[in-house]
Amino acid sequence: xxxxxxxxxxxxxxxxxxxxxxxxxxxxxxxxxxxxxxxxxxxxxxxxxxxxxxxxxxxxxxxxxxxxxxxxxxxxxxxxxxxxxxxxxxxxxxxxxxxxxxxxxxxxxxxxxxxxxxxxxxxxxxxxxxxxxxxxxxxxxxxxxxxxxxxxxxxxxxxxxxxxxxxxxxxxxxxxxxxxxxxxxxxxxxxxxxxxxxxxxxxxxxxxxxxxxxxxxxxxxxxxxxxxxxxxxxxxxxxxxxxxxxxxxxxxxxxxxxxxxxxxxxxxxxxxxxxxxxxxxxxxxxxxxxxxxxxxxxxxxxxxxxxxxxxxxxxxxxxxxxxxxxxxxxxxxxxxxxxxxxxxxxxxxxxxxxxx
Amino acid sequence: xxxxxxxxxxxxxxxxxxxxxxxxxxxxxxxxxxxxxxxxxxxxxxxxxxxxxxxxxxxxxxxxxxxxxxxxxxxxxxxxxxxxxxxxxxxxxxxxxxxxxxxxxxxxxxxxxxxxxxxxxxxxxxxxxxxxxxxxxxxxxxxxxxxxxxxxxxxxxxxxxxxxxxxxxxxxxxxxxxxxxxxxxxxxxxxxxxxxxxxxxxxxxxxxxxxxxxxxxxxxxxxxxxxxxxxxxxxxxxxxxxxxxxxxxxxxxxxxxxxxxxx
Numbered sequence: 001x002x003x004x005x006x007x008x009x010x011x012x013x014x015x016x017x018x019x020x021x022x023x024x025x026x027x028x029x030x031x032x033x034x035x036x037x038x039x040x041x042x043x044x045x046x047x048x049x050x051x052x053x054x055x056x057x058x059x060x061x062x063x064x065x066x067x068x069x070x071x072x073x074x075x076x077x078x079x080x081x082x083x084x085x086x087x088x089x090x091x092x093x094x095x096x097x098x099x100x101x102x103x104x105x106x107x108x109x110x111x112x113x114x115x116x117x118x119x120x121x122x123x124x125x126x127x128x129x130x131x132x133x134x135x136x137x138x139x140x141x142x143x144x145x146x147x148x149x150x151x152x153x154x155x156x157x158x159x160x161x162x163x164x165x166x167x168x169x170x171x172x173x174x175x176x177x178x179x180x181x182x183x184x185x186x187x188x189x190x191x192x193x194x195x196x197x198x199x200x201x202x203x204x205x206x207x208x209x210x211x212x213x214x215x216x217x218x219x220x221x222x223x224x225x226x227x228x229x230x231x232x233x234x235x236x237x238x239x240x241x242x243x244x245x246x247x248x249x250x251x252x253x254x255x256x257x258x259x260x261x262x263x264x265x266x267x268x269x270x271x272x273x274x275x276x277x278x279x280x281x282x283x284x285x286x287x288x289x290x291x292x293x294x295x296x297x298x299x300x301x302x303x304x305x306x307x308x309x310x311x312x313x314x315x316x317x318x319x320x321x322x323x324x325x326x327x328x329x330x331x332x333x334x335x336x337x338x339x340x341x342x343x344x345x346x347x348x349x350x351x352x353x354x355x356x
Numbered sequence: 357x358x359x360x361x362x363x364x365x366x367x368x369x370x371x372x373x374x375x376x377x378x379x380x381x382x383x384x385x386x387x388x389x390x391x392x393x394x395x396x397x398x399x400x401x402x403x404x405x406x407x408x409x410x411x412x413x414x415x416x417x418x419x420x421x422x423x424x425x426x427x428x429x430x431x432x433x434x435x436x437x438x439x440x441x442x443x444x445x446x447x448x449x450x451x452x453x454x455x456x457x458x459x460x461x462x463x464x465x466x467x468x469x470x471x472x473x474x475x476x477x478x479x480x481x482x483x484x485x486x487x488x489x490x491x492x493x494x495x496x497x498x499x500x501x502x503x504x505x506x507x508x509x510x511x512x513x514x515x516x517x518x519x520x521x522x523x524x525x526x527x528x529x530x531x532x533x534x535x536x537x538x539x540x541x542x543x544x545x546x547x548x549x550x551x552x553x554x555x556x557x558x559x560x561x562x563x564x565x566x567x568x569x570x571x572x573x574x575x576x577x578x579x580x581x582x583x584x585x586x587x588x589x590x591x592x593x594x595x596x597x598x599x600x601x602x603x604x605x606x607x608x609x610x611x612x613x614x615x616x617x618x619x
Contacts, residue, residue: 011478011480011481012448012468012480012481013446013447013448013449013480013481013482014446014448014449014452014480015446015449098442098443099442100442100443235456238453238456239453239456241441241442241443241445241453242439242441242450242453243436243439243440245401245406245434245436246434246436246439248405248406248425249404249406249425249428249429249432249433249434250429250453250454250456250503251425251426251427251428251429251430251456252425252426253424253425253426254425291443291444295444295445295446295449296443296444296445296449297445297449
């Protein structure tokens with residue numbers, strides 16, 4: 001992981017060059033973690049041997065092919081997408097709420113997306129046959145997106161009065177929304193039949209272990225769309241750090257910016273939750289770490305968040321594979337075990353700057 | 357020109373401004389004064405398009421309620437009373453935010469020049485959140501200056517809207533900031549400032565609007581507005597202008613003017 005030094009601001013206060021170096025480092029880190037993710041696991045694979053085989057024109061063994069192309073690669077793609085989505089949506093949400101504590105997991109957006117996903121799994125059969133056929137595999141991510149969108153919108157409406165977002169209101173409203181979504185999810189689980197319960201259990205484990213190409217292709221469009229839209233928000237989010245009025249005076253269409261940011265968060269979180277359950281702390285740890293190193297400018301921050309988020313989730317996934325091998329730990333447990341203490345460390349260290 | 361007509365504004369059930377009229381011309385520094393709660397800041401926020409109003413406000417001929425934010429941003433900069441920042445930006449990064457709103461490419465050293473202009477040269481690498489309130493306010497002024505660095509563009513005036521720009525400054529920096537506003541107006545730009553200090557208002561303004569209870573009592577040259585009768589009425593206390601006390605020590609910014617100008 002990157003060095004945890006204090007921000008080394010140049011005399012001009014310009015940290016853009018530093019941020020570019022961080023980007024480069026993160027690309028290398030992501031490549032290294034990706035290589036580990038392809039090779040480490042219940043069935044060991046040597047990249048060098050496979051590379052040699054491919055170069056020499058030899059066919060891979062059936063076992064290597066299956067492990068690599070049907071298990072490890074989709075899992076790699078899923079891990080990258082989910083990690084990047086969670087980290088970027090955390091950064092966007094923190095910029096939107098102008099607070100480093102806003103995290104989709106903490107303030108009920110993930111719970112709302114979860115409720116959407118569970119609703120689709122349990123009540124999906126009630127949809128008109130035509131609509132169900134059209135939505136197909138997309139029903140669960142689309143429902144999760146709608147759930148995440150509705151809860152972000154509601155949260156913003158509750159926490160923002162005349163252009164000012166109250167952090168205390170945001171966190172408390174997030175707890176209430178999360179509890180409500182949890183209760184409704186509970187009702188739906190109670191209604192579910194045996195097959196649906198099985199689906200729910202697998203989904204709820206918070207894991208990317210079950211990644212298949214079909215799953216990746218289902219969730220990827222929404223996540224890629226959100227990831228592609230995020231950089232366009234960067235300048236607006238920078239201006240928004242001065243407050244809504246000042247952002248408007250700097251020429252930002254604030255209403256449009258807010259709507260775009262909320263849609264981006266809902267899309268990324270909705271799709272990520274739909275395929276991986278609730279994986280916590282990535283959205284808060286990654287942007288915070290990057291702000292410490294290279295500053296809060298959202299132009300590099302959003303890109304670097306995507307890279308570090310992807311690397312972090314892949315690393316957590318590798319750990320989840322080896323720590324109780326040959327069994328696997330749900331990845332949500334790994335990120336929470338690493339992220340919880342880290343979050344406490346942030347609170348202790350930067351207490352004065354959080355201004356709760 | 358900035359022309360506001362029949363400006364009425366409600367917040368909830370309270371009427372904050374009623375049928376206010378206000379004008380400011382390019383090349384002039386126009387001040388808005390009045391007691392607490394008289395609607396000064398509300399008037400400024402209506403003039404900058406921040407609040408929804410009844411009536412009409414035109415800036416260089418554009419009705420501002422119907423003008424796109426980016427077009428307004430190229431035309432005028434707005435300095436709020438205080439700007440708390442949510443993230444640990446450096447001073448240099450904050451000032452550069454102003455460049456994204458303005459027209460000027462300005463060159464990479466524009467933010468440095470703006471910081472030097474507000475007396476904060478060498479502060480670019482400091483963290484904004486670690487500065488004092490007065491220093492933060494001057495950083496924000498530098499940011500706004502960067503946004504409208506040239507007082508005129510394409511033959512039309514550009515504008516500075518300042519909400520109590522000197523409220524948390526010491527006397528030396530008060531004079532310095534007022535001089536920056538004065539220079540902007542002298543170079544052809546328009547300046548509208550909400551002011552608390554009547555001495556500074558008298559010293560630097562070309563035109564003064566006096567507000568009380570949401571109404572504009574008068575707008576004219578300073579000597580015509582800052583009179584015993586009008587001020588006593590507006591501030592609800594007996595006020596006599598140009599009357600030094602018999603015994604006590606008193607201090608007027610007028611006497612400090614040259615020291616600051618020499619900086």
